Amino acid sequence: MGSVLKVNPRVRGIRAPTGLQSLGVDKPFKTVTDVSSGDPHRAGIAPISFVRQVLAVCLYPELLKNNSLPLDVRQRAQRLLGACAGGSVGSYSVSCYGLPHVQKSVAEFITRRDDGVSSHPEDIIFFNGSQKAVSLILYLMACREGETQTGVLTPIPCPHNLPSLMDEVGVKLLPYQLTEERGWAVDLHELQRALNAARGHCNPRAIYISNPGNPTGHVQDRETIEKVIEFAAAEGLILLAEEVYQDSVYGQDKEFVSYKKVLFEMGQKFSETVELISFHSISTACMGECGLRGAYVEVINMDPAVKLHIGNMQGPFSPPVLPQLALDIMVNPPTPGDPSYKTYAQEILKIQTVLSQNAQRACEFLNGLPGVSCQPAMAGVFLYPRVHFPPRMTEEAEMSGVAADVFYCQTFLEEEGVCLGAGCENGQDGQSYLFRAHVWKLETRTRFEKKEHKKKIHGHFGHRGHLVNTF
Amino acid sequence: MGSVLKVNPRVRGIRAPTGLQSLGVDKPFKTVTDVSSGDPHRAGIAPISFVRQVLAVCLYPELLKNNSLPLDVRQRAQRLLGACAGGSVGSYSVSCYGLPHVQKSVAEFITRRDDGVSSHPEDIIFFNGSQKAVSLILYLMACREGETQTGVLTPIPCPHNLPSLMDEVGVKLLPYQLTEERGWAVDLHELQRALNAARGHCNPRAIYISNPGNPTGHVQDRETIEKVIEFAAAEGLILLAEEVYQDSVYGQDKEFVSYKKVLFEMGQKFSETVELISFHSISTACMGECGLRGAYVEVINMDPAVKLHIGNMQGPFSPPVLPQLALDIMVNPPTPGDPSYKTYAQEILKIQTVLSQNAQRACEFLNGLPGVSCQPAMAGVFLYPRVHFPPRMTEEAEMSGVAADVFYCQTFLEEEGVCLGAGCENGQDGQSYLFRAHVWKLETRTRFEKKEHKKKIHGHFGHRGHLVNTF
Numbered sequence: 001m002g003s004v005l006k007v008n009p010r011v012r013g014i015r016a017p018t019g020l021q022s023l024g025v026d027k028p029f030k031t032v033t034d035v036s037s038g039d040p041h042r043a044g045i046a047p048i049s050f051v052r053q054v055l056a057v058c059l060y061p062e063l064l065k066n067n068s069l070p071l072d073v074r075q076r077a078q079r080l081l082g083a084c085a086g087g088s089v090g091s092y093s094v095s096c097y098g099l100p101h102v103q104k105s106v107a108e109f110i111t112r113r114d115d116g117v118s119s120h121p122e123d124i125i126f127f128n129g130s131q132k133a134v135s136l137i138l139y140l141m142a143c144r145e146g147e148t149q150t151g152v153l154t155p156i157p158c159p160h161n162l163p164s165l166m167d168e169v170g171v172k173l174l175p176y177q178l179t180e181e182r183g184w185a186v187d188l189h190e191l192q193r194a195l196n197a198a199r200g201h202c203n204p205r206a207i208y209i210s211n212p213g214n215p216t217g218h219v220q221d222r223e224t225i226e227k228v229i230e231f232a233a234a235e236g237l238i239l240l241a242e243e244v245y246q247d248s249v250y251g252q253d254k255e256f257v258s259y260k261k262v263l264f265e266m267g268q269k270f271s272e273t274v275e276l277i278s279f280h281s282i283s284t285a286c287m288g289e290c291g292l293r294g295a296y297v298e299v300i301n302m303d304p305a306v307k308l309h310i311g312n313m314q315g316p317f318s319p320p321v322l323p324q325l326a327l328d329i330m331v332n333p334p335t336p337g338d339p340s341y342k343t344y345a346q347e348i349l350k351i352q353t354v355l356s357q358n359a360q361r362a363c364e365f366l367n368g369l370p371g372v373s374c375q376p377a378m379a380g381v382f383l384y385p386r387v388h389f390p391p392r393m394t395e396e397a398e399m400s401g402v403a404a405d406v407f408y409c410q411t412f413l414e415e416e417g418v419c420l421g422a423g424c425e426n427g428q429d430g431q432s433y434l435f436r437a438h439v440w441k442l443e444t445r446t447r448f449e450k451k452e453h454k455k456k457i458h459g460h461f462g463h464r465g466h467l468v469n470t471f
Numbered sequence: 472m473g474s475v476l477k478v479n480p481r482v483r484g485i486r487a488p489t490g491l492q493s494l495g496v497d498k499p500f501k502t503v504t505d506v507s508s509g510d511p512h513r514a515g516i517a518p519i520s521f522v523r524q525v526l527a528v529c530l531y532p533e534l535l536k537n538n539s540l541p542l543d544v545r546q547r548a549q550r551l552l553g554a555c556a557g558g559s560v561g562s563y564s565v566s567c568y569g570l571p572h573v574q575k576s577v578a579e580f581i582t583r584r585d586d587g588v589s590s591h592p593e594d595i596i597f598f599n600g601s602q603k604a605v606s607l608i609l610y611l612m613a614c615r616e617g618e619t620q621t622g623v624l625t626p627i628p629c630p631h632n633l634p635s636l637m638d639e640v641g642v643k644l645l646p647y648q649l650t651e652e653r654g655w656a657v658d659l660h661e662l663q664r665a666l667n668a669a670r671g672h673c674n675p676r677a678i679y680i681s682n683p684g685n686p687t688g689h690v691q692d693r694e695t696i697e698k699v700i701e702f703a704a705a706e707g708l709i710l711l712a713e714e715v716y717q718d719s720v721y722g723q724d725k726e727f728v729s730y731k732k733v734l735f736e737m738g739q740k741f742s743e744t745v746e747l748i749s750f751h752s753i754s755t756a757c758m759g760e761c762g763l764r765g766a767y768v769e770v771i772n773m774d775p776a777v778k779l780h781i782g783n784m785q786g787p788f789s790p791p792v793l794p795q796l797a798l799d800i801m802v803n804p805p806t807p808g809d810p811s812y813k814t815y816a817q818e819i820l821k822i823q824t825v826l827s828q829n830a831q832r833a834c835e836f837l838n839g840l841p842g843v844s845c846q847p848a849m850a851g852v853f854l855y856p857r858v859h860f861p862p863r864m865t866e867e868a869e870m871s872g873v874a875a876d877v878f879y880c881q882t883f884l885e886e887e888g889v890c891l892g893a894g895c896e897n898g899q900d901g902q903s904y905l906f907r908a909h910v911w912k913l914e915t916r917t918r919f920e921k922k923e924h925k926k927k928i929h930g931h932f933g934h935r936g937h938l939v940n941t942f
Contacts, residue, residue: 041559052531060520060527066537088512090760128599128764128791289561291792293599320599321762322793 029417035437036421038381040288043440048287048347050340051329058089058325070339080325093318097311098126102328106296109331114261123299125311126319130244130281130295135165136313137277141205144170151202153194157384157426159214159242160436174198175427183375184216188227195235206238212245212256215384215426215436217377219254225262233274241278248285250356251378260298276300282326285381286351294323358439359383381440387433403430500888506908507892509852511759514911519758519818521811522800529560529796541810551796560796564789568782569597573799577767580802585732594770596782597790601715601752601766606636607784608748612676615641622673624665628855628897630685630713631907645669646898654846655687659698666706677709683716683727686855686897686907688848690725696733704745712749719756721827722849731769747771753797756852757822765794829910830854852911858904874901
């Protein structure tokens with residue numbers, strides 16, 4: 001069947017199985033715990049009531065008459081239905097960008113968030129999730145041929161899926177290493193080194209930024225952001241700023257500052273020239289609506305024809321309506337005085353508390369284990385520990401013919417039923433032995449606390465036993 | 472910004488504006504009526520209650536306790552929630568193909584529909600709408616280079632968006648003309664002619680079929696389907712069977728027969744060799760859930776590696792969950808004895824009656840106009856009339872520099888506020904003057920019934936006045 005795209009299996013990592021059958025019988029566990037994905041609801045975190053109530057009413061408007069639902073829920077649903085063609089979430093979006101009402105809501109949210117730096121509805125485009133947005137935009141930038149192949153400077157570690165995504169659209173991943181010992185901060189010299197190394201071999205066109213960092217949990221400070229912007233301006237690079245975890249910063253004295261805000265506070269020299277595409281999504285830590293697949297991008301300083309193309313990349317398909325409504329709710333949550341405010345505020349606080357407490361406890365535990373080190377996370381849903389393997393593990397991996405980190409994850413999955421994310425999925429070279437694990441729940445610990453079991457896995461596989469106890 | 476894909480503006484046609492401002496002031500109408508899109512809810516058709524009730528409960532499971540909702544609604548929602556990771560529609564699908572529970576439901580539906588010809592869950596893959604599925608599969612097949620460029624035999628007229636979609640992924644559209652005087656039936660000689668003409672210039676790999684036909688409303692009979700399958704088998708072509716309007720056949724003595732069923736009833740020589748991908752969607756006439764964006768494909772006789780690639784085309788992104796649940800409801804509607812059955816059956820009957828009555832009335836009206844002819848539709852939501860332009864209209868179009876059919880639609884939109892679909896969007900050459908219009912409502916007629924207005928448009932633009940009165 002024609003030219004099937006080649007996908008590099010190296011960056012695929014492993015997937016948690018959907019059923020235990022595929023792992024064979026006689027396992028010391030009854031279910032598989034997948035900690036490699038950041039999916040909150042799958043990990044048992046409850047959705048935000050206000051979001052679900054409004055969406056339920058939008059789907060079944062008879063509920064507008066249901067007085068047991070809060071008044072602000074019904075009012076919001078009524079307003080959102082008014083923004084849909086024919087008053088139904090079942091109609092196509094009227095524009096390939098999305099619903100104009102939601103574009104306006106998002107622009108107003110960004111303006112508030114950025115202390116008055118204005119955002120414009122026509123710069124907002126909706127997508128089926130932020131990864132889909134990244135994929136389509138990279139595809140638009142892609143030129144596959146030799147020295148003119150499009151290159152994108154990419155942080156290592158980067159969000160999992162990003163390496164396979166670049167591979168699929170034919171964009172060259174140009175790695176810039178984040179500085180582990182500084183909590184995975186961006187190093188400007190390293191950015192310059194990576195760019196210089198790439199020139200002549202391909203055509204570097206953009207820098208990918210993940211802030212707050214996925215999977216590192218690092219939060220960039222204003223000074224770093226300014227320097228990255230200056231670098232992009234000097235080198236003529238487009239900024240691709242993935243800012244999905246902006247709602248989940250919990251590190252002390254840390255706060256999220258958007259690239260858009262800093263760019264516009266640096267004066268016209270930058271604010272009128274540097275091309276910026278920033279990404280946000282409903283699959284965040286607090287909303288957690290991964291299954292709905294909704295995201296927006298804000299497109300700054302792009303040629304209007306290119307912006308139109310970004311919108312048209314989805315078209316002739318209009319983006320799904322319901323995730324857009326979810327975005328509208330996310331950027332306009334209940335405010336003090338609204339009937340739903342108290343519940344909403346409690347739910348958000350609970351999620352943020354779970355995140356920050358679990359991240360801290362798991363990090364402390366990991367750093368107490370021999371041969372394991374972990375930088376504290378300041379935001380987001382992951383920890384990203386480094387494990388120093390005993391030589392016999394590396395040998396065993398080599399004999400089995402897969403990268404050591406993937407081998408470790410596979411064995412961990414098969415013997416303990418816990419699915420970690422191999423560092424290679426985050427662009428790591430496979431020799432570094434880093435692993436991604438979400439911090440949503442710590443209950444997996446208890447599963448392995450029986451002494452005899454501990455002994456068995458200690459004996460067989462070095463540190464694996466300790467790690468099992470952590471997540 | 473890199474290599475922006477070139478999109479042929481010729482196949483773009485026009486879009487209904489989202490606001491009247493873009494059309495200027497002082498119009499003799501207050502709203503724009505878009506009859507170019509098949510979107511039922513936008514045209515005022517109500518959604519199916521059972522579908523919306525179940526989805527609302529899935530989104531807000533507190534409604535499981537709401538006794539005013541029918542029991543079968545709550546039971547179905549409970550079952551569907553059990554199929555979602557973490558019991559939430561907010562979790563990612565566990566597999567890039569979709570939820571295994573829904574794969575199974577769809578396979579069972581197909582088996583029932585095809586009188587026992589079995590379908591297998593692992594052959595079912597979910598997508599964000601059938602157009603997205605077509606687009607990704609064409610992309611997978613695409614080879615852009617010269618004589619080896621992938622070609623797809625495509626009916627003319629074809630579903631609107633298909634020409635632009637093929638253009639975007641770089642597949643060559645190889646037109647085979649449907650026979651207008653036989654109600655837009657497929658002609659096997661024409662299929663062979665189109666293939667012969669293409670050989671040597673590109674690499675023909677597949678035949679695109681739309682049955683029931685979009686926009687023609689033609690329903691293929693078993694004999695035709697057998698011949699098309701024999702042709703595909705003899706020429707080594709993949710069958711791409713878009714069967715989205717299978718739920719809306721209203722022509723007398725007409726019934727939908729799937730390509731899959733006929734293929735498997737033709738014996739092993741065909742059933743074990745001919746590659747078939749069939750498409751179905753929740754954006755059908757009866758469900759009408761266009762805004763949710765949900766579709767499945769059934770993949771038959773494909774190399775397992777290719778099938779895996781089709782699934783992976785979406786992944787690392789898992790398909791949205793809610794449209795999958797809507798698909799599950801579509802293929803498992805309430806049955807006699809269920810609390811929701813009576814309402815459901817009434818709603819479906821009402822939609823089917825509106826479709827068949829409107830299609831007949833509008834067709835009769837059109838055929839009564841001088842210079843207009845229209846084949847009766849047997850299924851689906853469109854009529855596709857031919858208009859014979861007076862010479863001065865063609866001249867006026869030429870002077871304005873656009874194709875005559877687009878010019879006609881633009882003027883029609885600007886002067887009457889009705890947006891027709893230009894035939895060029897359906898792959899027509901622009902000299903034929905055919906137009907697509909849905910048959911959901913006839914109320915637009917009344918808008919133009921004032922004598923003085925009629926006179927004005929008659930005087931100015933030939934048949935346009937008549938046509939306005941029809942939809």
